[in-house]
Amino acid sequence: MTGTVAVNGEVRRLEDLRLQDFLQSFFFGAGFFETLLVEEGAPMFLARHLARLRESLGAHAGCVQPPPPDVLTPEAVREALSRCLEADAGLGPRFTGVAKLVAGDGRLLLSFSTPPQRAEEVILDTVEDRCYRRGDPTLNHKSVSYLRQYAHLGRGTVFVNEAGELCEVPNGNLFFLVGEAVVTPPLEAPCLPGIIRSVLLEAGRLGERPVVERTVHRTQVEDVRGCVLTNSVGLALAVPRLLGRELSGSHALAGQARAVVREYARRDV
Amino acid sequence: MTGTVAVNGEVRRLEDLRLQDFLQSFFFGAGFFETLLVEEGAPMFLARHLARLRESLGAHAGCVQPPPPDVLTPEAVREALSRCLEADAGLGPRFTGVAKLVAGDGRLLLSFSTPPQRAEEVILDTVEDRCYRRGDPTLNHKSVSYLRQYAHLGRGTVFVNEAGELCEVPNGNLFFLVGEAVVTPPLEAPCLPGIIRSVLLEAGRLGERPVVERTVHRTQVEDVRGCVLTNSVGLALAVPRLLGRELSGSHALAGQARAVVREYARRDV
CATH class of the missing domain: 3.30.470.10 (Aminotransferase class 4, branched-chain amino acid transferase, N-terminal domain)
Structure with a gap:
């Protein structure tokens, strides 16, 4: 600092x-x-x-x-x-x-x-499934009561709620390529209403695919072909491995997401 | 301060x-x-x-x-x-x-x-049942990431987990007189490992009654005849009303709890 x-x-x-x-x-x-x-x-x-x-x-x-x-x-x-x-x-x-x-x-x-060393990709191979509660409104706010997230920074952690649904990572939201849609967990998962998340949802499409809020259960990871981590500093990072699965579609998806974000940023909307 | x-x-x-x-x-x-x-x-x-x-x-x-x-x-x-x-x-x-x-x-x-105005009793009539997750280990630590509790101070709130079990209040643990036992929720509810809580559990008895850790579901409140809120400043406060029920046994129970705590404090154990 x-x-x-x-x-x-x-x-x-x-x-x-x-x-x-x-x-x-x-x-x-x-x-x-x-x-x-x-x-x-x-x-x-x-x-x-x-x-x-x-x-x-x-x-x-x-x-x-x-x-x-x-x-x-x-x-x-x-x-x-x-x-x-x-x-x-x-x-x-x-x-x-x-x-x-x-x-x-x-x-x-x-x-x-100063700018952090910009990662190109992030591997997410750890599940923390004991502490996120579905519908918890406190996790919709980015408060300095941040220890739960802070303790998991840099550890490749995905938070999973009691229903087995993927929520978010300590420093960002997740988007998954499933079927012919790009899916991100709803705020009730819970997750933060991330700024980049809101931009991608507003855009509504990545290439030919719709971007939608939808619950993603951990058992559905086997159907995921690509994954992107979004936050306001990294914008959109490829997740080439998610909970043990290699995802060949992550880099292309991250590139598409960054392009959309850049376009919104350029127009400052 | x-x-x-x-x-x-x-x-x-x-x-x-x-x-x-x-x-x-x-x-x-x-x-x-x-x-x-x-x-x-x-x-x-x-x-x-x-x-x-x-x-x-x-x-x-x-x-x-x-x-x-x-x-x-x-x-x-x-x-x-x-x-x-x-x-x-x-x-x-x-x-x-x-x-x-x-x-x-x-x-x-x-x-x-300086000493807060010492309350003699606390009424608990509000349930917050959206944010405590059973088994959440982060709520076993008294961290300065305290907003979730802080936001409910003084509002007569009881935190309830997704299974409908009573956990704790923003500033203390709860003990319930149920049947012939005094019952406090287990740490997995979750709740803080309160200092006064640990003293009462170690003492193991309040008067003739055993003090035990046991899950208390919100539907069991109708069987509760007394309730005490414990923390390190108030020690043991009577809860004369719990979620709409008048509890005639709370003041006597709080008195017994305070006596036990005072005895432990006197011996500094």
């Missing part, structure tokens, strides 16, 4: 921030976050990320203290981001990397990290 | 702590906490709290960065606590209130708050 941040739009140094101004998030995980890809100084899908953040804050009114509404607009965040990039020679106006927003304690914290 | 704290045994002012020293807890909820009752300067069941904290840290090695082992001993925490109480005239060596330990980011943070 880099040293220049913004708090409610004001450019600050990370080392000057006091823990006591973020205690509700720190003690109780009572905050929400967004991770955005920034390319050449431009944050991708910013309006969508902020809409999701506002929705989570609205669903937790009286529990999580929201930032002032005027700092949660795309214009305000774009302005704060620009000022941070200008203020820090290590970032600069053409910064490419990751921006993170954390909302809680009446504050919106914007921070930056 | 008061302004004097200790970090890894060193007395500090809360306002001097930097957010950047607690980022893993803040961003990812990757930390664990304990809430202790302090009476006349003495922390109740300190060794048990620290054993639980060490167990959670051990179960998350490589994910949550533990404090140095030497700050996690009862002697070290007692010493840090004494130094804080001496250093702060608002606390003082005879302080009675609540101490909180947070472990994560390689640090043990000790902080204090």
